[in-house]
Amino acid sequence: AQKITQTQPGMFVQEKEAVTLDCTYDTSDQSYGLFWYKQPSSGEMIFLIYQGSYDEQNATEGRYSLNFQKARKSANLVISASQLGDSAMYFCAMRGDYGQNFVFGPGTRLSVLP
Amino acid sequence: GAGVSQSPSNKVTEKGKDVELRCDPISGHTALYWYRQRLGQGLEFLIYFQGNSAPDKSGLPSDRFSAERTGESVSTLTIQRTQQEDSAVYLCASSLVWTGRDYGYTFGSGTRLTVV
Numbered sequence: 001a002q003k004i005t006q007t008q009p010g011m012f013v014q015e016k017e018a019v020t021l022d023c024t025y026d027t028s029d030q031s032y033g034l035f036w037y038k039q040p041s042s043g044e045m046i047f048l049i050y051q052g053s054y055d056e057q058n059a060t061e062g063r064y065s066l067n068f069q070k071a072r073k074s075a076n077l078v079i080s081a082s083q084l085g086d087s088a089m090y091f092c093a094m095r096g097d098y099g100q101n102f103v104f105g106p107g108t109r110l111s112v113l114p
Numbered sequence: 115g116a117g118v119s120q121s122p123s124n125k126v127t128e129k130g131k132d133v134e135l136r137c138d139p140i141s142g143h144t145a146l147y148w149y150r151q152r153l154g155q156g157l158e159f160l161i162y163f164q165g166n167s168a169p170d171k172s173g174l175p176s177d178r179f180s181a182e183r184t185g186e187s188v189s190t191l192t193i194q195r196t197q198q199e200d201s202a203v204y205l206c207a208s209s210l211v212w213t214g215r216d217y218g219y220t221f222g223s224g225t226r227l228t229v230v
Contacts, residue, residue, distance in 0.1 A: 035219075043203060045221035091156065101170060102147055102207070102219060104157040 002027045004092050004105035011110050013082045020067070021077040021108045023092030029053075032096045034075040036066065039107070040088040048090075051075055082112045116140075120206050120222035127196055127229055135191040135225045139208030144186050147219070149205045150175075157205065163189060196229045203227070 003026040013019035025034065036048040051059045051066045059066040067076040075094075079086055092105040119138040127133050139146050148160040159173035163183040174180070178196075183189035193200055203226050207219040 037221075043224060045205065045207070047219070093157075101159055101162055101172070103159065104149075106156040 002029070002032075002094055002096055002101065002103045004094055004103055006092055006105040006108050008108045009106075011108055012113055013079075013110065014113050015084060016081055018078060018080045019082055019110065021079070021090050021092075021110065023075045023077065023105060025073050025075060025092070025094050027073075027094065027096055029096035032094055034066070034068070035093040035095070036064070036075075036077045037091045037093060037104075038086075038088045039091065040085075045091075049077065079110075084112050084114060086110060087112045118206055118208050118220050118222035120204075120225050122225060123223060124226045125228070127227070129198060129229055130195055132192065132194045133196055133227060135193075135204050135227070137189045137191070137206030137208075137222060139186070139189070139206070140220055142186070143208035143210055143220075145209045145219075146183055146189050147207045148181055148189070148191050149207070150202045151205060151224070152202045160191070160204075193227075196227075198229045201227055201229045 005024045007022055032053045034051045038046040038048055049059050049061045049064045049066050051068045058068050063080045065078045067078055089107045089109050091107045093102060095102045118140055121136045125133055144165045146163040149157040150160055151157050161174055161181045162170040178194045181191045203224040205224045206222045209219040
C-alpha cells in the first residue's frame with residue numbers, strides 16, 4: 001500500500017521568499033512517480049511538477065523544484081520567489097507501477113503574505 | 115475534448131435520492147479516477163478504471179456507491195440513497211497509461227454535491 005504524509009497543515013511565507021513544503025511517502029514499489037498539485041480557492045487541481053523514482057536529477061519547472069531524497073523517501077516542493085498567487089492548497093501525490101492507484105497526501109495550505 | 119469534462123458542475127439533492135455524476139475524459143486516456151473531496155480536506159480515492167481491466171473499487175465507502183465506464187469513454191459515478199455525509203466535491207481525473215515519463219493527470223472541475 002502507498003501512503004503520503006504532509007506534516008504541515010499550514011504554512012506562511014513572505015512574498016518573494018522561498019518556501020519548502022514537506023512530503024514523505026511510503027511504498028514497496030520499485031518504480032513510482034511523485035507529483036505535486038496546487039489547488040487554489042477556485043477548486044481546480046493544477047499539476048505543478050513530476051519526479052520519477054529513477055530520475056537522477058531533481059525535477060524543476062520554473063519557480064518550482066522538487067527536492068527528491070529517495071533513501072529518505074521524501075519529495076519536498078520548493079517554491080522560489082513566492083508570489084501572492086501562490087496562496088493555495090498544495091497536494092503531494094504518488095503512483096506506483098503501471099498506473100495503479102494515485103494516492104494523495106492531506107495537503108498543506110500555503111499563505112503568501114505581502 | 116481538450117480537457118476532462120464533468121457534469122453537472124453543481125447538484126443539490128434531497129437526502130435519500132439517487133444521483134448520477136458524469137465524467138468525460140480526455141480522448142485516448144485509458145486511466146480514469148474518481149475522488150471525493152470534503153470541504154477543507156484532501157482527495158479521497160474512490161475508484162480507478164484502466165482500459166478494459168477490472169476496476170479498482172477499493173476506495174468506495176459503501177455499497178451505495180458504484181461507478182461504470184465502458185472502454186475508454188465516459189464514466190458515471192452513482193450514489194444511491196444519498197446521505198448528508200455524501201456532500202462533497204467529486205473530482206474525476208484521467209491520464210495515459212504509465213509510460214515512464216509522466217506529466218501528471220488532468221483533473222476535471224468537479225461536481226459539487228450538496229445533500230439537504
